[in-house]
Amino acid sequence: MSSKITIIGAGSVGATIAYTLSTQDIASEIVLIDINKQKVEGEVLDIAQGTCFRDPIAITAGEYADAKDSDIVIITSGIARKPGQTRIELTQTNVDILKSITPEIVAAAPNALYVIVSNPVDIMTYVFTKISGLPENQIVGSGTLLDTARLRCGLSEHFKVAQKNIHAYVFGEHGDTSFVPWTGAYISGVSVDEYYKLLRSMGRDVEELDKPGMLEYVQKSGGRIIANKGATFYAISAAVCKLCSILSSSSDSMATVSSMMHGEYGIEDVCLSTLTLVGPEGIRGKVPMRMNKGEIEQLQASANALKAVIAQIDL
Known part of the structure; x- marks a missing residue:
């Protein structure tokens, strides 16, 4: 059964996940959300124009409200790791970003399964588990x-x-x-x-x-x-x-x-x-x-x- 999947973050990881999903039969609907509206619209247009070679799939650039009824929400938001930088050095910045995102996305999609990908992923999974108010079974960190x-x-x-x-x-x-x-x-x-x-x-x-x-x-x-x-x-x-x-x-x-x-x-x-x-x-x-x-x-x-x-x- 195909799912509605929302991806938060249209950077290299989020956009590549959206593209990869668009080539498979996992999702029937993909919503891509990012603070950079121009970037996300470009990514969606680029991905959508390649979907004529597969069965129909809906790919849209959206807001948090568009995550309603998502089966899966994937969180990739955060600052990317720079050369020579450890994942742990990213921590506070990306935790703050997650704290700003969490209330809005959880309000829109309280029943979704959440996949945490942002690094450092174990810390981010812990923080999301603590602040989201969701049952723990709904929260999965990509981990190892x-x-x-x-x-x-x-x-x-x-x-x-x-x-x-x-x-x-x-x-x-x-x-x-x-x-x-x-x-x-x-x-x-x-x-x-x-x-x-x-x-x-x-x-x-x-x-x-x-x-x-x-x-x-x-x-x-x-x-x-x-x-x-x-x-x-x-x-x-x-x-x-x-x-x-x-x-x-x-x-x-x-x-x-x-x-x-x-x-x-x-x-x-x-x-x-x-x-x-x-x-x-x-x-x-x-x-x-x-x-x-x-x-x-x-x-x-x-x-x-x-x-x-x-x-x-x-x-």
């Missing part, structure tokens, strides 16, 4: 969905195996304290370590996986892309559109999205990413994945780093 995609891309290239066969995840903050719980990393039911041995037994010339190097690849990819082209938007758009597909589906899926923690792994009152059951009702609950003691401590350290930032911002 992109990090997990980057991990699977890297593992696919290393092992020369299709990404769809890889079940490995990035947990924690979408940022510097993220980590890979390798205990739960599998390639079609076989652990990553076992898969390496299996390939060697088949005579395949494959190097042993450099796990710290793979995590560095995941964590540094965004900065690398920004240094080379100024912004990242294709992969995050693909990840968000996949999340919209999950939220519009008839059944639930597993995803590493950011949401409020309530004692899972000994973590309270912070949003970060763990394996989560997500579907047409939004967040259904956390799925406890097998992790060793060290990995749980890494997750707790990530939570503490985020809490330290939250303590410094003006909510």
Whole structure:
């Protein structure tokens, strides 16, 4: 069933999400909202003129009131990360922007599922959860969905195996304290370590996986892309559109999205990413994945780093 999807923010990320959605069958109606009216009207015209090659879809430049009856609202508003800048340095500015947006969009679309994409996404998801007044199940941060995609891309290239066969995840903050719980990393039911041995037994010339190097690849990819082209938007758009597909589906899926923690792994009152059951009702609950003691401590350290930032911002 196609959905009405409203996107707040027509910058590189928001506009690319709108374009990507326009090429798929997830949405029957897309509303794009931005403070820069000229920019948003240009983006909508450009996207709409390419839709003659697909089944009819409505794409409009709107105001907050036009978000009425949205099934999904995607929030991408905020100042983009600059070369050399960390996500956390963006925090207060983007929190203030979110605080100004939230009352208006929630009043227009109180029943929508909200996808928070603005960085730092875990902080923004936390702030939106605290100030929106909405049930927590309606709020989904994009979290480490992109990090997990980057991990699977890297593992696919290393092992020369299709990404769809890889079940490995990035947990924690979408940022510097993220980590890979390798205990739960599998390639079609076989652990990553076992898969390496299996390939060697088949005579395949494959190097042993450099796990710290793979995590560095995941964590540094965004900065690398920004240094080379100024912004990242294709992969995050693909990840968000996949999340919209999950939220519009008839059944639930597993995803590493950011949401409020309530004692899972000994973590309270912070949003970060763990394996989560997500579907047409939004967040259904956390799925406890097998992790060793060290990995749980890494997750707790990530939570503490985020809490330290939250303590410094003006909510």
